[in-house]
Each structure stands twice: as structure tokens, then as C-alpha cells.
Amino acid sequence: SQTIHQWPATLVQPVGSPLSLECTVEGTSNPNLYWYRQAAGRGLQLLFYSVGIGQISSEVPQNLSASRPQDRQFILSSKKLLLSDSGFYLCAVGGATEAFFGQGTRLTVV
Amino acid sequence: AQSVSQHNHHVILSEAASLELGCNYSYGGTVNLFWYVQYPGQHLQLLLKYFSGDPLVKGIKGFEAEFIKSKFSFNLRKPSVQWSDTAEYFCAVNVWGNNRLAFGKGNQVVVIP
Numbered sequence: 694s695q696t697i698h699q700w701p702a703t704l705v706q707p708v709g710s711p712l713s714l715e716c717t718v719e720g721t722s723n724p725n726l727y728w729y730r731q732a733a734g735r736g737l738q739l740l741f742y743s744v745g746i747g748q749i750s751s752e753v754p755q756n757l758s759a760s761r762p763q764d765r766q767f768i769l770s771s772k773k774l775l776l777s778d779s780g781f782y783l784c785a786v787g788g789a790t791e792a793f794f795g796q797g798t799r800l801t802v803v
Numbered sequence: 804a805q806s807v808s809q810h811n812h813h814v815i816l817s818e819a820a821s822l823e824l825g826c827n828y829s830y831g832g833t834v835n836l837f838w839y840v841q842y843p844g845q846h847l848q849l850l851l852k853y854f855s856g857d858p859l860v861k862g863i864k865g866f867e868a869e870f871i872k873s874k875f876s877f878n879l880r881k882p883s884v885q886w887s888d889t890a891e892y893f894c895a896v897n898v899w900g901n902n903r904l905a906f907g908k909g910n911q912v913v914v915i916p
Contacts, residue, residue: 725902734812736893736908737847744902752903783847785904790835790854792895792904794847 695720699784699795706802712757712771714798716784719765726767727785727792728759737783743767774802805830807896809907817915818886824879824910826894836877837895838868839906847893853877864888886916 696719706712718724725744729737739752741759749759756775760768767784779802784795808827816822828834838850851862858870868879877894894907 725904727904729906734908736809737906739903739905742902742904750903787904791837791849791852792839792847796846 695724695786695793697784697786697793697795699798701798702796703799704801706774706800708776708802709773712769712774712778712800714769714782714784714800716767716769716795717765718767718786721765721786723764724786726761728767728769729783729785731781731783731797740782741769776802778802805905807894807905807907809892809894809910812908812910814910814912815915816884816912819883820914822879822881822884822888822912824892824894824912826877826879826907828875828877828894828896830875830896830898833899835897835899836868836870837897838862838866838877838879839893839895840890841893842890850879850892884912884914886914888912889914 698717727742728740730740731737742750743761746761746764757771779800781797781799783797785792787793806829810825836853839847840850841847850866851860851868853860853870861867866881868877870877892910895904897904
């Protein structure tokens with residue numbers, strides 16, 4: 694079965710600092726990978742998805758970027774965090790048939 | 804724009820009451836449809852899914868959903884809720900041939916004992 698590792702679980706970063714959130718997947722190959730941001734009353738906002746190494750689809754213009762350097766690694770980054778980047782970030786694998794979610798990262802930008 | 808709509812974000816009901824949560828989508832073409840649930844402090848998990856065939860789908864914990872193609876809807880139902888059904892429920896849509904998986908804004912359901 695698939696296992697998703699997402700870290701860190703919580704993160705407090707100052708405005709203007711860089712960000713790197715990592716998600717790795719075990720138990721599957723060539724997965725579809727997703728980054729979502731979950732906010733109260735807004736549900737799960739799809740940020741990026743990837744169908745293969747180096748292939749990134751961006752859903753909304755924002756201060757964030759994503760990369761997929763390896764088949765089972767998906768990274769969410771920012772060069773300079775904004776206060777509005779605070780939120781709960783979820784990595785997911787799957788998509789068309791069933792998505793499995795990581796534990797998420799609670800990011801607070803101060 | 805393509806979207807997934809869930810209304811009545813906050814739902815409060817008593818145990819044994821019936822629950823129905825609406826989900827409408829605006830995508831054209833053939834779709835895969837999902838309902839996910841997030842219990843307090845837990846991961847999102849799949850409640851049920853529809854790919855093809857019988858439009859009435861039964862999931863875990865007594866939930867069911869009905870796909871009505873003409874209405875672009877996939878409403879979730881449970882005839883008699885329990886306190887343990889307190890959770891947030893999300894509808895999701897994937898269009899065949901497209902890897903994008905989009906979610907609605909969710910329904911926060913609180914069941915009062």
C-alpha cells in the first residue's frame with residue numbers, strides 16, 4: 694500500500710524567508726502527485742499537480758512553486774514567504790481513482 | 804470556470820436525523836466523482852466513489868451517493884446519522900483523461916447527541 698511522508702508537521706517562518714516542504718511517497722511508481730492548501734471555509738485548494746518527473750501544472754498564480762526532482766518526491770517552495778501563505782498544506786498521491794493524503798504541514802508565517 | 808460546488812458549509816443536526824449534502828460540478832465530459840471525509844484530527848479518507856455503472860453508490864459507514872448526470876450532481880446521503888459522523892465532508896471531481904483532482908469547499912457537519 695502507498696505511504697506518504699510529509700514534513701515538517703508544523704513550521705513557523707518569518708515573512709520574507711524561504712520555504713521548502715517535502716513530500717515523498719512509498720509503495721507506488723510514477724504516481725500523480727498533488728499539493729493542496731486547506732483553509733477553513735475554503736476547502737482544499739489545488740495548488741500544483743505533477744504526472745511525472747519535472748512535469749508541474751500550476752493551478753493558481755501565487756507566491757509558491759513546486760518541483761518534482763525524483764519520481765516519488767514532490768517539493769513545495771517559496772523564495773519569500775508572505776503572511777497570506779499561512780495555512781495547512783497537504784500532499785496527495787493518486788487522483789483519478791483514489792487520492793491518498795499525507796499528514797499535512799501547518800505553516801504559520803509571522 | 805470549472806468548479807465543484809458544495810452548499811451549506813455548516814450543518815448541525817441531531818442523532819438519528821437524515822443527512823443530505825449537495826455536490827454540483829461544472830465540468831464537461833465523463834467524470835470520476837468522490838466523497839472524502841475528515842474526522843477531527845485525522846487524515847482525509849475516501850468515503851465512496853463513482854466511476855461508471857449504477858449511479859447509486861454505497862460507501863462505508865452507511866453513506867451513499869447518487870450521480871445524476873443531467874443535474875451534474877453527486878449528492879451524499881445517510882438516513883440516520885450518529886454522533887461519530889461529526890466531520891468535514893468534501894466532494895471531489897476528476898475528469899477522465901485529465902489528472903486534475905478538484906475539491907469543493909467542504910461541509911462541516913456537527914451531530915448533536
